[in-house]
Amino acid sequence: MTDSANALAYVDAHLDDSLDRLFALMRVPSISTDPAYAEQCLAAAQVLTDELVALGFEARVAPTPGHPMVVAHHDGEGPHVLFYGHYDVQPVDPLELWKRDPFDPVLETRADGSKAIVGRGASDDKGQLRTFIEACRAWKDVEGRLPVRVTILFEGEEESGSESLEPFLHANADELRAEFALICDTSMWDTATPGLTIGLRxxxxxxxxxxxxxxxxxxxxxxxxxxxxxxxxxxxxxxxxxxxxxxxxxxxxxxxHPLSDDVQASWNALNFDSKQFLGDIGLSVPAGEKGVGVLEQSWARxxxxxxxxxxxxxxxxxxxxxxxxxxxxxxxxxxxxxxxxxxxxxxxxxxxxxxxxxxxxxxxxxxxxKAISLASDSPPLAATRAALDAEWGKSALLASGGSIPVVNSIRSILGMDSVMVGFALNDDNIHSPNEKYDLNSFHKGIRSWVRILGKLGEMAPAQSAETAAA
CATH class of the missing domain: 3.30.70.360 (Alpha-Beta Plaits)
Structure with missing residues (x-):
């Protein structure tokens, strides 16, 4: 059994330290699409590698024809998981629309008293991958171990086409292959409702x-x-x-194919407000297919x-x-x-x-x-959902999302399915000026990964292996 209570208390007590480490990574302008920032991409990879080594991982900067990968391994008693994230970021243009230097992150207090981390990479994807690293840190510092065996792959070209990714997966398949993958580059339904992505366009x-x-x-x-x-x-x-x-x-x-009646009914129960969804971006009249709802267009058409x-x-x-x-x-x-x-x-x-x-x-x-769908009743997903339910106090939404090509790459090359859980919000301005990541997303994201690692650690490795092979 794995008890995450002490690790959760550690997360709460060291949140400021976690923010400092995130800010340090965000200050590195790792813009992958612009060759002028190649050295900065390498610098970001090295920052992450050094940090993982200090946490007890066997880690290295792995060169590619483009920007390097970060590969790391840590032993554990439970199933073997591959965690994927990316350290590269989008360009910051138009610069004049930013309130401050995009690579000088700040914790901003908003009118309602809530706080947000503002800066390029806050949500996509440095803040997201940081939640996983900090969860690993909490387990290591409190328990001296990780509840699962972890392999980490951080990519440096996700925002510029991932040209090196599939050749790297092929060349290093034996090293990277695990029982299933964990991917953090996804979002929540709203500020209080976590989401698990089980389908991708x-x-x-x-x-x-x-x-x-x-x-x-x-x-x-x-x-x-x-x-x-x-x-x-x-x-x-x-x-x-x-x-x-x-x-x-x-x-x-x-x-x-049309939605099943069950899926359609579950989405209808969300009481999705299409007027607000469009109103938030200055629009009011739905476009797209006549007679098809806005949510169905976004997720399933x-x-x-x-x-x-x-x-x-x-x-x-x-x-x-x-x-x-x-x-x-x-x-x-x-x-x-x-x-x-x-x-x-x-x-x-x-x-x-x-x-x-x-x-x-x-x-x-x-x-x-190609589009991809994942089994909603797999043991890894069920364990993850239980962990999210415990942290957020409500059932995680099983949703569909946009394209994440790495999920297909991992499935086709490594033979593994993925559990996709992240804590971004639709208003995080990813790829846009004034990108942000709610402090609540960051804090509870770390806590969620602590719980997820604990729940996954309760699974028998053979059980998750059978799921991956199914």
């Missing part, structure tokens, strides 16, 4: 370029008779959805979105030009049995079939992942 995406004339043209001379690639591209993209918000790609909905579009002259002032080419970035969120390769191929066919004479298209696919 997949992803397909890339860029399309439409080319027309051989060079940029003067619109006063060629306007009218010359094809305008921006007009061509926008017409094609407008055809991606019909008047009812349905995606028009051939075969797009072939492997999309596929989408087609235009993420960026450009061409011609976009600088200051005005230039009357017909551009030679136009570009757009497109992404599709996938559910059920949708195949990302088939969806992208259907998109290419959609574009090519609508190209007028004298225009051509070029595609650059970014890659994709």
């Amino acid at each position: 997949g992803m397909a995406g890339g860029q399309v370029t439409v080319r027309g004339p051989s060079r940029d043209l003067h619109s006063g001379i060629y306007g009218g008779p010359a094809r305008n690639p921006i007009q061509v591209l926008t017409n094609i993209l407008a055809d991606l959805k019909d008047a009812d918000g349905h995606v028009t790609l051939a075969g797009f909905y072939d492997n999309v 596929p989408t087609a979105e235009i993420n960026g579009i450009w061409g011609g002259y976009i600088g200051e002032g005005f230039k009357t030009v017909i551009p030679a080419e136009a570009h757009a970035k497109i992404s599709f969120r996938l559910v059920g049995g949708q195949d990302p390769d088939q969806v992208w191929a259907a998109f290419e066919d959609h574009v090519r079939s609508r190209l007028p004479a004298d225009c051509s298209a070029e595609f650059n696919v970014r890659g994709g992942s």
Whole structure:
């Protein structure tokens, strides 16, 4: 049996120290997508490695063709778990919208008296991975051990495409393989209701370029008779959805299944406020598929979105030009049995079939992942849910979420399923200026992981192994 009471008391008594360690990590500007910050990514990896070594882990900075991984191991008596997080962060642009230096974190007291950690990486993902490290620290400092055998993998390229991740998993599969994985890059339902993610939408995406004339043209001379690639591209993209918000790609909905009555009823019982959900971001009228609720669209329906579009002259002032080419970035969120390769191929066919004479298209696919669903009654998830219920005093919501490609990678390469539990909130401004992480999320997140580790430690290793193999 594992008693977490002493470790929980340790967390409460040392919260300020935990915050100091989080702030130290957040001060390292580990922006993975910008090569100028490569040394800072390495520095963040080294900070985490040194800390894990000091906690008794066997840890190393593992080089990749991109930014390094952090790999660490610690023995324990219970089942073997792989904990995944990422230490890299998004760029901070637009900088002028930040209230303060993004890499000078602060504990901010809000008008209602609640407190939040503000700074880049507070929620995504330094604050989240820190909750797990601090839970391990509490167990080690109080009990001198961990209740489970732990392997840690911290990635440095999650925010820039994870190009090194799958090759690294393949090359180090024997070292990283465990009985199941724990992933913290997820969120709660609200400030008082923890969440367990048991389904993830997949992803397909890339860029399309439409080319027309051989060079940029003067619109006063060629306007009218010359094809305008921006007009061509926008017409094609407008055809991606019909008047009812349905995606028009051939075969797009072939492997999309409706919600079961039980799932639909459980979601209806949440009393989700779609008006507030949209109102919080300055909107009021639901878009998307006609007749499909906002929550179902977010959790269980596929989408087609235009993420960026450009061409011609976009600088200051005005230039009357017909551009030679136009570009757009497109992404599709996938559910059920949708195949990302088939969806992208259907998109290419959609574009090519609508190209007028004298225009051509070029595609650059970014890659994709299939949707994933996890058994809601697995022993690891049941143990995690019991731990969350004990900490939060209410039942954790079993929910679906956005794409987390590492879950598919871990399943396909390492043969393991994942338990996904995190403590972020929808208003944490991840990827945006003034990113924050509620102090309550941080504090109770650490406490939750203390309880989760304790509950997982009560499982027989053979039991969790059978679950992973099922």
